Amino acid sequence: MTDVITSDTIASVSLNDADRDPDGFARELGESFVDYGFAIVRDHGIPQELIDRAEAKAKEYFALPDAVKQQYVIPGGGGARGHTPFGIETAKGAKAHDLKEFWHVGRELPAGHPFRNVMADNVWPSEVPGFKETFLELYDTFDRTGVKVLRAIARFLKVDEDYFTDTVRDGNSVMRMLHYPPQTEATGEHIRAGAHEDINTITLLLGAEEAGLELNTKDGRWIPVSPKKGELVINIGDMLQRLTNGRLRSTSHRVVNPTPDRASKARYSMPFFLHFRPDFMIEALPGTVPEGEEPKWPPISSHDYLQERLREIKLK
Structure with missing residues (x-):
């Protein structure tokens, strides 16, 4: 079931x-999550047609003039929804900003939902027909796939297979459309995404077949x-690392700049x-802290931890 996909053996399942x-x-x-914090998953149930449609809508959006995209920046929103311009996000502890811009879609909540005070409404670019419908469909599909992966993680951890179902129900999950522009001049110390660990529970990534x-x-x-x-890259985030007392590894990762022959490609x-x-x-x-030891990290709510980390990466 495993293929060797790098110089090391990361699970491809x-x-x-x-x-x-x-x-x-x-x-x-x-x-694979214990050893590397990463795995690759195929046959994940996200239709290729939907992936292709979403990629086309993202490209159409990012091709808009900067002045148009700037209209979708939400002041004080921490980048949680809408557009985050090029050169803003900076890896924790780094001085050089990342060479990227992105758009965030969050969960749609009904009126009166108790989480509406911490989860903002989505905004949608009127200039791209079908953008909202496409990305809400992709969001829901990602959500379902993530729960299935978490069931397997629960089985591995020897807790109830449904343990995570309630923990992520109405979770503050965010889908990001990323654009790394072509590189036509020297970038100095900046790279497409500086070394970092993800904040969240798990990350499901489409579009990583382009090297970097x-x-x-x-x-x-x-x-x-x-x-x-079309394959998914899945990695462990800091929240799940904390929950498992470090057994599952939130791994530092980065997106390096392209080779000269690919530098003109976004x-x-x-x-x-x-x-x-x-x-x-x-x-x-329970069971993740060795007898006689204290947990590696103190308890913290998901929301408080998210706010703490957003400040560290300069989105707040």
């Missing part, structure tokens, strides 16, 4: 095996992550940052 061989699938996925994504191994080497077209990708619900308390799961 079929989500169909979650039904055919749930224990084997959970073990292979979980061990690299992860940092436990022994400090940077190795490429190279999915095939790069597009679509990560879905699956989050716990805002009121979920992140504290070490």
Whole structure:
């Protein structure tokens, strides 16, 4: 079931095996998350037609004039919805900003929902017909796929298979459309995305087949992550690392600048940052703290942790 896709063996699995061989699938996925924090998943159920349509809508949006895109920047919103311009996001601890711009779509909540005070309404670019319908469909599909992956993670952790279902119900998950423009001049110390760890529970990423994504191994080497077209790259975020007391690894990763022969090409990708619900308390799961030791991190709510990290990466 595993293919060697880099110089190291990162799991490349079929989500169909979650039904055919749930224990084997959970073990292979979980061990890859322990060792690398990453895995690649095919047969994930997100239709290629939807992926292609979303990519086309994203390209149409990012081709708009900067003055138009600027209208969708929400002051004080921390980049949670709408447009975040080029050169804003900066990896934690870094001085050089990333060479990217992006658009965020969040969860649609009904009137009166208790999380509306911390989860903003979406905004939609009127200049791109079908943008809203396409990305709401993709958001819902990502959401369902993420829950299926979390069921396998729960099985690996030997907790109830449905443990995560309630923790992410109405979670503050965010879908990002990313645009890394062509590089026509020297970039100095800036790269497309500086080394960072994701804040959230798990990340599901489409569009990483264009070279550039690299992860940092436990022994400090940077190795490429190279999915095939349409495959999902999935990685562990800091929230799940905290919940498992470090057993599942939130791995530092980056997107390096293209080689000279690819520098004139833009790069597009679509990560879905699956989050716990805002009121979920992140504290070490039973059985993850060795006897006689204290948890590595103190309890904190999902919402408070998110705000803390957004400030660190200069989105707040």
